[in-house]
Amino acid sequence: MNFEEMLQRTPYSFSKEEKEAVLTERLSELTEKHRVSCPPYGNILRSAGYERGRIGSYKELPFLPVRLFKELELKSVPDDQIVKTMTSSGTTGQAVSKIYLDRVTSANQQKVMVKIVSDFTGSSRMPMIILDCPSVVKNRLMFSARGAGILGFSIFGAKRIYALDDDMKLNVEGLKAFLDKYRGQRIFLFGFTFMIWQHFYKELVRLKQEGITFDLSDGVLIHGGGWKKLISEAVSPEEFKRCLTDVCGLSHVHDYYGMVEQTGCIYMECECGHLHASIFSDVIMRRPLDFSECEVGEKGIIQVVSTLPESYPGHSLLTEDEGIVLGEDDCPCGRKGKYFKVIGRLKNAEIRGCSDTYAEKFR
């Protein structure tokens, strides 16, 4: 099955066997393409002892530690074909990943993202409230993870409003007018978990005490970006949802897991609270000691594979997150594929230990 044919399929329709075959074919092809077109990647494969003919399953393909994109400029297309460069978020002074996109990869990211999200929201576009500030998308040549997320999801917005101004203040009047105008319609909300908590939820709580309330019971919220920053606030995913329902009636809330290095292939949280892998990507949990695959229910380091990256060798990556596969093809929501949860970030020392172990493989 080629990629165009995959795009014709619904995103959670492959059983384990079918998915294994499709991913093995496509990911082996991408490995070969990048081996030839990206010399530093070719060198890495050589030191990893990669042999083309010996791959029986996509699970045997080499994976790159995700931080390699901070250290090396990895691209598989000439510079004049790069239409967009995306960067990971990072605190000032920290190295950021740079991901180079050509026209095909960029278009496929958007197509796949739309297919995945539509499975949860329906394909019709809705009035959209972006729970962030407009300046995030100002630098159009260099997209941050936040900007890229907002832009990617903006396609679902028929009319759009930014809920925050550039000083991160909630635009109360604008929001009221927007909700009045589209009353009775389903409203789509999108933002990053921490920003929502800090600048939206907390402000709604404060306003409520002043007697100003918002009714978002017709809304559907998709949020991502992880829980790391919320740990200090002791907010669990359950608490997050409950609080939002309490303050504004918002009850359709989906978290997602994803990273700028594999934009498009996001892992959406279903109605049962499980993150799902679509037919376009997969997760494999790895044991830190020897990188063998974990059993269902066993905690490991998350490897992500994506069928999208054609302009950079990011189709098979070892993340710095830990997770657990909860099952495959049998989630009560009816979607096929693996479902899993993310435990959180590895600690820095663990990442270092892990990269050392990983580096061993290349000697």
Added chain:
Amino acid sequence: MTNKEKYVNAFTETFDITEEETKGLQYSGISAWDSVGHMSLVAALEDAFDIMMDTDDIIDFSSFEKGMEILSEKYDVEF
């Protein structure tokens, strides 16, 4: 204003280009028509023709000419 004029206007105003420059124009062919510009263009066209485009059509909208084809075939805009 004719539909063709409205259509051209959406491009010239969103991307700050001349009518001459719209011919043969492709997505990401000029820096203004990037992913941000694309969503602005869609908004301008939706306002001009009072339509709501499907996500698939927004993605397929890859050039000035392709856009006309999509609008006339799927949204009954006659040029």
